[in-house]
Amino acid sequence: MNYRHAFHAGNFADVLKHATLALALVRLTRKAKPLRVIDTHAGIGSYRLDGPEAQRTGEWTNGIGRLAGLDAEPLPAAIEALLAPYLDAVRTANPDGTLRVYPGSPAVALALMRPDDRLIASELHPEDIELLRQNLRNDRRTKALALDGWQAIRSLLPPKERRGLILIDPPFEEAGELDRLIDGLADGIRRFATGTYMLWLPIKDRPQIQNFEHKLRQLALTKVLWAELHVAPLLSDGPLTATALVVVNPPYGLSDDLAALLPFLATRLASAPGGGWELREI
Numbered sequence: 001m002n003y004r005h006a007f008h009a010g011n012f013a014d015v016l017k018h019a020t021l022a023l024a025l026v027r028l029t030r031k032a033k034p035l036r037v038i039d040t041h042a043g044i045g046s047y048r049l050d051g052p053e054a055q056r057t058g059e060w061t062n063g064i065g066r067l068a069g070l071d072a073e074p075l076p077a078a079i080e081a082l083l084a085p086y087l088d089a090v091r092t093a094n095p096d097g098t099l100r101v102y103p104g105s106p107a108v109a110l111a112l113m114r115p116d117d118r119l120i121a122s123e124l125h126p127e128d129i130e131l132l133r134q135n136l137r138n139d140r141r142t143k144a145l146a147l148d149g150w151q152a153i154r155s156l157l158p159p160k161e162r163r164g165l166i167l168i169d170p171p172f173e174e175a176g177e178l179d180r181l182i183d184g185l186a187d188g189i190r191r192f193a194t195g196t197y198m199l200w201l202p203i204k205d206r207p208q209i210q211n212f213e214h215k216l217r218q219l220a221l222t223k224v225l226w227a228e229l230h231v232a233p234l235l236s237d238g239p240l241t242a243t244a245l246v247v248v249n250p251p252y253g254l255s256d257d258l259a260a261l262l263p264f265l266a267t268r269l270a271s272a273p274g275g276g277w278e279l280r281e282i
């Protein structure tokens with residue numbers, strides 16, 4: 001387990017993932033009933049953007065830095081409103097107004113959750129689970145487990161609330177992760193068919209992604225949203241330039257939110273001509 005999210009926190013892919021997570025939670029928490037959030041590959045929950053890892057790659061400067069950094073251009077009002085749930089979580093992590101800390105997915109989720117909602121965050125890296133526990137220690141709505149994320153899907157579903165969002169965000173450091181993602185989703189759906197599942201994927205090799213989509217279609221799910229963000233032409237080697245989010249059973253209205261947000265993000269976060277976005281139901 002070599003992957004450390006600290007090198008990538010706040011990059012363009014995190015912006016899409018966390019803004020969408022926040023928007024989904026805004027919609028899911030409109031219903032009075034409690035909700036369970038399960039973050040299968042949770043990371044450490046809070047990242048220093050002035051720390052050595054983030055400084056080494058500088059990835060955040062082309063992600064959250066372009067939305068909330070010191071010299072970021074102001075956001076159009078409609079986009080500010082759409083991004084507010086996400087950016088409020090970022091602002092809460094930076095109370096003096098200077099962007100130094102980036103909230104990971106558990107922190108973004110907690111920022112949107114109500115007192116009776118619950119978060120279970122699983123993380124397998126032995127150092128990262130300790131950092132995650134420290135970062136979440138003051139919030140009684142949450143539990144951090146040193147548990148394999150794929151096992152978490154099998155052992156934690158269905159949640160007792162019968163309402164839930166499951167974020168599946170593996171590190172893609174080993175071959176076969178796309179297949180594990182499909183198997184993990186299938187495991188989840190078998191146990192909890194009505195849950196909202198959010199899957200993150202890097203796009204490097206288009207045929208592999210097409211193969212993933214083919215397998216996803218074979219699960220014959222009825223409501224699946226596919227969102228892509230490209231900040232430069234695809235590179236099979238080298239830095240990540242494109243990402244996809246798959247949302248199974250998206251909350252009502254999320255598709256409209258993404259249709260408004262993606263064109264803006266594709267322009268604001270572009271690092272070279274040849275970027276773009278895509279949103280479709282599959």
Ligand SMILES: C[S@@+](CC[C@H](N)C(=O)[O-])C[C@H]1O[C@@H](n2cnc3c(N)ncnc32)[C@H](O)[C@@H]1O
Pocket residue numbers: 001003004005017039040041042043044045103104105106122123124125128147148149150169170171
């Ligand atoms: C992409 S990062 C997670 C980022 C986090 N979800 C966020 O958005 O802030 C993937 C994390 O999964 C952890 N990990 C790797 N294999 C795992 C496994 N089998 N089960 C749980 N966590 C795992 C890694 O240590 C890493 O922290």
